[in-house]
Amino acid sequence: MAELGTKLREARTEAGLTQAQLAELIGVSRKTINTVENGVFVPSTTLALKLARALKTSVEELFFLP
Amino acid sequence: MTDRIDILTRRRRVVLAIYGITFLAFQSIVFTSLDAPVSNWRPVDWAKAAGFAGWSVTLMWILASGGLAFRGWSTEVRAALNDELTQANRAFAYRVGYWSVVIVLALLFVLSQFFDLSRSEVLRLTFAIAVAMPACAFAGRERKQGG
Secondary structure (H helix, E strand, O other), rough: OOOOOEEEHHHHHHHOOEEEEEEHHOOOOOHHHHHHHHHOOOOOHEEEEEEHHHHOHHHHHHEEEO | OHHHHHHHHHHHHHHHHHHHHHHHHHHHHHOHHHHHHHHHHHHHHHHHHHHHHHHHHHHHHHHHHHHHHHHHOHHHHHHOOHHHHHHHHHHHHHHHHHHHHHHHHHHHHHHHHOOOOOOOHHHHHHHHHHHHHHHHHHHHHHHHOOO
16 A cells, blocks of 8 residues: 555644544544554545545645655 | 543453453363264253353453443443454454464364364364454454553
8 A cells, every 4th residue: 555644633733723623523533533643544535535625724734745 | 530431441351351261261171062963952052052152242242342231331432442452452352363263274174184074073163263252352462552
């Protein structure tokens, strides 16, 4: 699987949200947010779009190919 | 809500690990008498077979849907308990189950060249591995991810 870089943690912190709050906003578990932030889990397009919408940014801002 | 999801996730992981490991451990201890032909079974053998079937179905049900523990919670909580990370972990668990069965069948084939294995033993062991390994793999994966 290709490595995927992420700035999710930075974007979430900037938005002033905890992992739990972001998880609740998009309807996933806190662990899912944690694993995406740590690069353990690569989210689907749908989840990436939900994250971007919740953080009022674009998918390209959140995820990138190193 | 997130705390509740964390608790339920942890509960599912622990239940699957304990049920899966004990299910495997009990194969050699409890169910050996089932090797006799069905016509010779005593009531206790039927009870053991029913327990084996019930235990298997429960394990598969908990892995597939969370079982009774997730009943009664709101749609949001149940959706979060079955989010895409959970689905990915479940897919991983089923893959582990598939390869476990392949390996066990290969080992049993080799063993059958040297020992007399009954059809019942081979089927029961393969079925037990197919049921228990995904449950244990799912629990292990969730634990590794901090759930």
